Amino acid sequence: MSDTEIHKGLAGVVVDYTAVSKVNPETNSLLYRGYPVQELAANCTFEEVAYLLWHGDLPDAAQLAAFHELERSQRGLDANVRRAIDDLPLAAHPMDVLRTAVSIIGANDPDASVATPESNLSKSIRLLAKIPAIVAYDQRRRRGQDLVAPRDDLGYSANFLNMTFGEVPSDVVVKAFDVSMILYAEHSFNASTFTARVVTSTLSDLYSAVVAGIGALKGPLHGGANEAVMHVFDEIGTADAADAWLDEALTEKRKIMGFGHRVYKNGDSRVPTMKAALDTLVEEFDAQDLLALYDALETAMEARKPIKPNLDYPSGPAYRLIGYDTEMFTPLFVASRVTGWTAHIMEQLASNSLIRPLSEYDGPAERHLPVRSL
Numbered sequence: 585m586s587d588t589e590i591h592k593g594l595a596g597v598v599v600d601y602t603a604v605s606k607v608n609p610e611t612n613s614l615l616y617r618g619y620p621v622q623e624l625a626a627n628c629t630f631e632e633v634a635y636l637l638w639h640g641d642l643p644d645a646a647q648l649a650a651f652h653e654l655e656r657s658q659r660g661l662d663a664n665v666r667r668a669i670d671d672l673p674l675a676a677h678p679m680d681v682l683r684t685a686v687s688i689i690g691a692n693d694p695d696a697s698v699a700t701p702e703s704n705l706s707k708s709i710r711l712l713a714k715i716p717a718i719v720a721y722d723q724r725r726r727r728g729q730d731l732v733a734p735r736d737d738l739g740y741s742a743n744f745l746n747m748t749f750g751e752v753p754s755d756v757v758v759k760a761f762d763v764s765m766i767l768y769a770e771h772s773f774n775a776s777t778f779t780a781r782v783v784t785s786t787l788s789d790l791y792s793a794v795v796a797g798i799g800a801l802k803g804p805l806h807g808g809a810n811e812a813v814m815h816v817f818d819e820i821g822t823a824d825a826a827d828a829w830l831d832e833a834l835t836e837k838r839k840i841m842g843f844g845h846r847v848y849k850n851g852d853s854r855v856p857t858m859k860a861a862l863d864t865l866v867e868e869f870d871a872q873d874l875l876a877l878y879d880a881l882e883t884a885m886e887a888r889k890p891i892k893p894n895l896d897y898p899s900g901p902a903y904r905l906i907g908y909d910t911e912m913f914t915p916l917f918v919a920s921r922v923t924g925w926t927a928h929i930m931e932q933l934a935s936n937s938l939i940r941p942l943s944e945y946d947g948p949a950e951r952h953l954p955v956r957s958l
């Protein structure tokens with residue numbers, strides 16, 4: 585074996601600069617364009633945070649009004665996208681439905697390959713506006729329910745929830761959902777964002793980079809964990825079964841979904857804010873049993889492994905209480921992270937270099953075919 589140092593999984597490897605966000609495990613903090621994410625969650629809407637990620641500053645009143653108008657005017661589910669979704673089996677995973685729908689939006693955009701900042705910004709807003717309609721319709725069709733049209737008198741989260749459930753829920757639910765969108769929006773060079781940057785580095789188009797990001801986010805080691813957390817909760821059932829379940833799972837060397845993080849080693853900076861949002865939903869829906877299970881599994885894990893919850897741990901139960909089907913949780917992550925992905929796509933293009941790492945060969949030594957008689 586050669587003495588070349590291999591950085592498996594690129595763990596700990598710094599590959600580029602970014603001005604979009606700063607993940608700081610030492611101080612357990614996360615800044616979006618310099619603002620602590622906790623302050624943004626408490627004082628801003630997801631629309632304002634999307635604007636911040638794309639433009640580098642929060643919008644003033646006039647800029648926000650113009651942004652609202654642009655986003656709200658594009659919320660409808662295009663007929664060709666709806667037909668394509670209807671042609672997909674209900675057994676298709678919602679992440680595959682969403683990936684397909686984004687591909688169709690891209691294939692129908694005559695400017696798909698135009699890579700100017702203005703063109704990519706308008707594609708980004710288009711996806712921000714249209715993904716909720718795709719996710720909401722996909723859940724409703726699985727329940728045999730009709731499409732609910734978007735309303736341009738509602739904010740992003742209230743409209744998303746209204747399209748999903750046919751009514752605007754309480755302010756508590758809308759706020760908790762909006763907080764989750766803000767917390768999921770951006771996280772530097774995570775696997776799906778780096779995937780989007782790799783695709784962008786070849787000068788492929790924004791839609792191709794977003795579709796690739798969706799593919800990467802689907803995995804249970806990454807975005808798919810918020811869905812997997814709820815499958816774990818459903819497997820455990822009640823709080824008093826958490827200890828025994830965890831002992832068996834760890835004996836089987838299973839990765840416990842919603843716990844651990846490649847960068848944060850003393851806890852995910854976003855968890856306290858999302859847990860506080862979950863607590864408001866527990867009170868709103870009187871879901872003490874769910875909270876007891878949440879606490880029991882966290883306590884059981886703490887007693888066995890120094891591995892702390894990540895954002896997916898509180899967000900899964902929150903989406904369950906809000907009423908989303910479990911398989912819809914990661915598409916909700918996409919609805920938010922499309923803002924971070926597209927901010928990084930535009931940043932990558934601004935000072936691009938083809939992303940092409942090296943590998944160390946450890947296959948068969950050079951050998952040759954026997955001479956064949958013709």
Ligand code: SDX
Pocket residue numbers: 593770771773774775804805806807809838839840841842843844845846847891894895896
């Ligand atoms: C997200 O990168 C980002 O920023 C991602 C994200 C974002 O906003 O984009 O934050 C979103 O993806 C959060 C992570 C969601 N994934 C999960 O919840 C899945 C469960 N978590 C693990 O798969 C794991 O913690 C990772 C993949 C998230 C991180 O793993 P690392 O840093 O690569 O660490 P590792 O897998 O090398 O594990 C180190 C040790 C191992 O033990 P040993 O083999 O050395 O004895 O810790 C153990 C692991 O087995 N371990 C776990 C564990 N996580 C790590 N053991 C049980 N359960 C876990 N969850």
